[in-house]
Amino acid sequence: MFLWVHYTDMVMALLAVPAAVAVWAGVRPSVSPGSGPSRMWRLLFGLLLGGAALRIVAALLLLPNGWDFAGPRLVFVAPALVVVAAVYGVWVRPMLGPPGGEWRVARWPGDYWAMTVAVGAVLVAGAAQLTGVGSAAVTGVGVLGIAAVRSVWRRTRWSRRLAGRWWRVAAKGLLGATVAAAVLAAMSTASRLPARSSMTGGPADIGGGSMISHSHHGGVGVTTLTGTDTEGVPVRRFTLTAQAATIELDSGQQVEAWTFNGMTPGPQLRVRQDDLVEVTLVNRLPNVGVTLHWHGVDVPNAMDGVAGVTQDAVAPGGRFVYRFRATQIGTYWYHSHEMSSVQVRRGLFGALVVLPAEVPGQGDAVDETVLRHSWVDEDGVATLGVTTGVQRRQVPAGRQVRLRLVNTDGKPATFTLTGAPVRVVAIDGTDVHEPSVLDGVRILVGGGARYDVAFTMPDQPVVLHAGGPTIVYSPGGNAGPGREGPVPALLDPARYGTPAATPFGAASHVDRRFTLRVDERLGFYDGRPTMRYTLNNRSFPDVPMLMVSPGDLVEVTYVNRSGQHHPMHLHGHHMLVLDRNGRPASGSPWWVDTLDVGPGETYRAAFRADNPGIWMDHCHNLEHAASGMILHLGYAGITTPFRTGRSTVNHPE
Ligand code: C2O
Ligand code: CU
Numbered sequence: 001m002f003l004w005v006h007y008t009d010m011v012m013a014l015l016a017v018p019a020a021v022a023v024w025a026g027v028r029p030s031v032s033p034g035s036g037p038s039r040m041w042r043l044l045f046g047l048l049l050g051g052a053a054l055r056i057v058a059a060l061l062l063l064p065n066g067w068d069f070a071g072p073r074l075v076f077v078a079p080a081l082v083v084v085a086a087v088y089g090v091w092v093r094p095m096l097g098p099p100g101g102e103w104r105v106a107r108w109p110g111d112y113w114a115m116t117v118a119v120g121a122v123l124v125a126g127a128a129q130l131t132g133v134g135s136a137a138v139t140g141v142g143v144l145g146i147a148a149v150r151s152v153w154r155r156t157r158w159s160r161r162l163a164g165r166w167w168r169v170a171a172k173g174l175l176g177a178t179v180a181a182a183v184l185a186a187m188s189t190a191s192r193l194p195a196r197s198s199m200t201g202g203p204a205d206i207g208g209g210s211m212i213s214h215s216h217h218g219g220v221g222v223t224t225l226t227g228t229d230t231e232g233v234p235v236r237r238f239t240l241t242a243q244a245a246t247i248e249l250d251s252g253q254q255v256e257a258w259t260f261n262g263m264t265p266g267p268q269l270r271v272r273q274d275d276l277v278e279v280t281l282v283n284r285l286p287n288v289g290v291t292l293h294w295h296g297v298d299v300p301n302a303m304d305g306v307a308g309v310t311q312d313a314v315a316p317g318g319r320f321v322y323r324f325r326a327t328q329i330g331t332y333w334y335h336s337h338e339m340s341s342v343q344v345r346r347g348l349f350g351a352l353v354v355l356p357a358e359v360p361g362q363g364d365a366v367d368e369t370v371l372r373h374s375w376v377d378e379d380g381v382a383t384l385g386v387t388t389g390v391q392r393r394q395v396p397a398g399r400q401v402r403l404r405l406v407n408t409d410g411k412p413a414t415f416t417l418t419g420a421p422v423r424v425v426a427i428d429g430t431d432v433h434e435p436s437v438l439d440g441v442r443i444l445v446g447g448g449a450r451y452d453v454a455f456t457m458p459d460q461p462v463v464l465h466a467g468g469p470t471i472v473y474s475p476g477g478n479a480g481p482g483r484e485g486p487v488p489a490l491l492d493p494a495r496y497g498t499p500a501a502t503p504f505g506a507a508s509h510v511d512r513r514f515t516l517r518v519d520e521r522l523g524f525y526d527g528r529p530t531m532r533y534t535l536n537n538r539s540f541p542d543v544p545m546l547m548v549s550p551g552d553l554v555e556v557t558y559v560n561r562s563g564q565h566h567p568m569h570l571h572g573h574h575m576l577v578l579d580r581n582g583r584p585a586s587g588s589p590w591w592v593d594t595l596d597v598g599p600g601e602t603y604r605a606a607f608r609a610d611n612p613g614i615w616m617d618h619c620h621n622l623e624h625a626a627s628g629m630i631l632h633l634g635y636a637g638i639t640t641p642f643r644t645g646r647s648t649v650n651h652p653e
Contacts, residue, residue, distance in 0.1 A: 002065060002600030006563050009058035009073065010520075012051045013126040019047045020126075024119040025172050027112055045092060048122050052081040055125070065581075065600050068517060068559045076128040076136065080121035087118040109151060116147040132521050132537055135187075146179070191524035195647040197541045199309050199614055199632050200639045205544040207512030207554075212547070219639040222310050225613050227300030229325050234278035236271045241282040242290045242336070242348060251388045255375050257347035258285060264386060265371045265408075266350025269334070271326045273357045279322045281314055289313025289649050290348060292322055293337035295448060296429050296593040297352065298572050299324040301613025301638075306571070307338040308642050308650025309614055309632070315649065326354045330429025331369065331404040331450040339651050341622035345375070349408050354429075365400040366457075366473075368393075372415075372445075372466045373408045378623075382413070382468040390470045394477025399457040401473065403464065410447040410621025412565050412596055417441050417453055418484040419462035419473075426452035427493055430574065433500040433588035440488035446596025447567035448620035451491075494580050497588025504553050504606060506578045511552035512609075516631075518597070520562035525627045532627050533562055533619065539628025540653070541644070546617070546633045548609040555606045560597040566624065569594040570633065571615040575605040594620055609633075614640050616652065626653045 026041045059073035091114045120143035128136035153159050203211050240260040247257040247264050260266030271277050281292050291313055293305035303324045307313040314320045335349035351369040374382045381388050395401060402425070407413045418440040425435055428450055443451050455462065461479035464471045472479050521532045525539060535543045548554050556575070558568055570593060577590040580603050597603055612635040619629035630653060644650045 002062070002069075003563050005058050005061045006561075006599065009055055010129065010563075012055050012058070013129045016048060016051045016122050016126050019044045019051070020119045020122045021176065023048060024115060025176070027115045042092075045088065048118065049081075049084050049088060052077055052084055052122060052125070056081055062600075066559070066602055068602070069561055069600065072133075072561075073129065076125040080125040083121040084118045087114045090114065108154070112151070113147065116143060119143065130522050132519070132523070132534065134537070135523075142179075142183075188524045188527050188529070191527055193526045193541070194645055196643050196645040198640065198643055199541070199545065200634060202541065203544045204547040204634065205514060206547045207514060209515075211544060219637045220612075222301050222614055222638060222640045222642075225301035225638070226303065227324060230276065230300065230323050232276060234323065235275040236269075237278045237280075238267070238269055239280045239282060240266060240292065240334075240350075241284055243284040244286070247347070247386055249375070249381070249383060249386050249388055251381065253375075253381065255347075257375075258288075258343060259347050260350055263350075264347045265373070266334070266348070268351045268353065268369055270353045270355060272355050273326060273329050275326045275354075277322075277324055277326050280319055281322065282319045283314045283316050285316055287316060288343075289315055289338045290336045290343065291320070291338045292334050293571075294322075294324070294332060294334050294352060295569070296330070296332040296450070297324065297326070297328060297354075298574065298611055301572065301611065301615065304571055304613065304615065305337050306616050307652045308644030308648060309616060309640055309652060310642070312642055313338040313649045313651075328429055329354045329356050330426055330431075331406065331452055332429055333371070333406055333408065333448075333450070335408070337616075337652055340653060341626040344408060344622055345377070347373075347375075349373070351404070351406060353404065365402065366393075366395055367402045367404070369404040369406065370415075370464065370466065370471065371406040371408055372413050372469070378409055378411050382409075382466070384466055384469040384471065388469055390472060390481060392477055392479070393471060393473045395457045395473045395475065397457050397459050397475045400454065401457055401462075402452060402454045405443065405445055405451045405453065405466075407445040407447055407449055410567065410619075410623060412444045412446045412567070412598075413467045414465075415443045415445055415451070415467070416465040416488065417455075417462065418465075418488060419460055420455040420458045422453050422455040424451060424491060424493075424496060425454045426450075427590065428574070428592045428594060430589075430591040432497040434498040435496065435588070438488065438491075440484075441491055442488045443491045444596070446565065446594060446620075447622075448569050448594040449567060449592070449596060493587070493590050494577065494583070494585040495587045499586070500589055502576055502589045504576070504608065506584060508553055508606070510555045510606065512546075512548055512554045513557075514546050514554070515557040515559065516568075517559040518562050518566055518629075520564065530627045533564065533566065533624045533629045535629060535631055540618075540625075540630035543628075543631035545614075545631065547636055548633065549636050550609055550612055552609040553606060554609050555604065558595065558597045558601075558603045558605070560599060560601050563599045564624070565596055565598050565621070566629070567594050567596045567620040568617070569620040570607070570617045572611045572613060573607045573609070573615070573633075575607040578604045578606055580604075609635065612638055614638055618653075622653070 055077045059070045062069040124136045124140045127139040245259045245262045247255045291305040304310045332352040336343040421437045423435040461474035519534045574591045615633040618625045
């Protein structure tokens with residue numbers, strides 16, 4: 001429903017632009033008596049009226065989603081509808097005259113300015129939705145400016161000399177095209193990113209919408225934030241070497257991949273809780289830098305691996321040593337955070353699993369990590385490992401099986417498990433409290449998110465569909481997917497499991513409140529035309545940093561007014577989901593590091609600011625991030641010596 005209304009509204013707003021421009025260009029003041037508005041002109045004017053009315057209906061239909069959805073539309077479209085209707089009643093209708101009678105010619109200046117205001121109101125309302133509130137203001141001023149120029153022009157001798165119809169059409173066309181080209185060029189130039197920027201130089205939001213200017217002088221540098229418990233001899237040491245490799249998929253397709261240690265996914269790092277882990281990253285890629293980010297692990301800030309924020313990208317031939325204590329059990333993953341949208345897609349990722357220190361009597365349990373990855377692009381072929389088709393596994397009946405489902409893409413992926421009673425035992429690394437047994441399960445795993453499922457192997461096959469690729473587990477090891485019966489119900493993580501004590505909750509005193517409203521805007525980013533997903537109408541690096549102090553309880557409300565899913569990933573912290581679309585989460589405490597906010601949805605989540613540093617908070621649809629859907633969480637007094645931008649080696653997105 002939301003999608004349908006949202007995109008109908010977008011299309012109406014878009015169609016109104018050429019209609020408004022044509023109506024405006026078609027107003028011919030007092031030059032040729034008897035030639036009233038053409039049939040076409042009247043039709044277009046009607047379209048403006050009908051379009052505005054439809055957009056009001058759309059806004060009203062979005063009222064159940066909240067004022068954030070309906071309000072901004074009503075504020076701009078309602079005045080446009082009133083103005084267009086008034087202009088129709090007062091100017092257009094009389095011009096048409098009695099049925100079958102003579103038309104009255106549009107008069108200057110009254111009629112002309114009335115049309116201008118109507119057209120301007122429609123264009124402003126369209127711009128507010130399509131390109132943002134800022135551009136709406138520019139549009140309004142632009143329309144009035146052009147009308148003023150035109151009214152001056154018509155007093156000149158030249159305008160009478162060039163009064164012929166074709167001259168006028170050609171002149172208007174040329175003028176329109178020039179203005180449009182100039183506006184686009186200006187927008188493109190204005191969207192260029194600074195050659196060098198600091199995450200701690202710009203405006204900061206200290207909660208509740210108050211802004212301060214954040215200084216990047218003095219303070220504690222991020223490189224000193226290496227953790228308090230990370231000295232000593234590491235228990236687990238790994239080396240991950242970024243290198244190019246040609247990967248052959250089972251479909252026969254060859255992929256020029258970037259890998260860790262020549263493998264895809266990269267080696268799975270399995271450690272025990274409280275192990276001191278040391279990972280040496282070595283870069284053997286030609287010409288590109290890399291980093292390692294521990295997605296979902298709340299490591300000390302200096303180990304977070306974000307190029308230009310917590311370190312410089314590791315140059316070809318270079319290395320970097322990451323060190324952290326694995327305090328949280330669960331399923332995580334690692335990936336490069338330099339040119340992430342390109343590097344993750346090309347294969348620079350792998351799984352990190354933190355097992356409990358002791359796992360009594362689980363010696364022969366099956367524990368498999370299933371990373372779903374799309375090569376090339378999201379709509380391209382998806383794989384588990386290098387397999388696009390069916391994989392078969394032999395598992396004796398009676399065995400405990402745990403599958404750790406990871407979505408390395410940006411769009412949500414549907415995993416369906418059938419054939420056994422199953423429990424969803426963990427989400428984003430955190431155990432679910434008292435997960436009930438389900439008769440098969442379907443899970444929408446958002447980009448970057450992880451869901452762990454567990455079952456006891458039955459006599460018959462268990463099938464895991466991962467939206468394309470499939471794994472069949474069977475005692476014999478050679479069963480096919482076959483017929484699996486009815487599609488299981490979709491898991492609702494807000495209602496699954498049972499409540500348990502949490503360190504804070506919906507009733508706790510909140511120290512800082514932030515709201516992030518996501519919009520879908522046509523425009524430019526870094527000089528290129530693109531669809532931008534803005535955060536509070538801005539894009540990286542202009543989104544104000546969220547400023548907190550150690551110990552704060554921070555509440556963030558995500559409002560997704562766009563038609564896409566946005567898996568919002570906060571580094572260094574886990575958020576407790578409080579409510580979704582105004583309904584409190586009522587199942588097990590639902591902790592996330594990557595919260596998939598669907599089209600039209602509103603989530604309220606909270607976290608304790610207990611890990612000082614400068615932390616990225618971004619959409620894990622990495623293409624969205626690459627077109628600016630990034631902001632940072634900063635702790636007062638902490639600064640970074642690193643810089644991002646063209647003139648640096650760092651391009652974290
Ligand atoms: Cu998985 Cu900022 O990333
Ligand atoms: Cu997004």
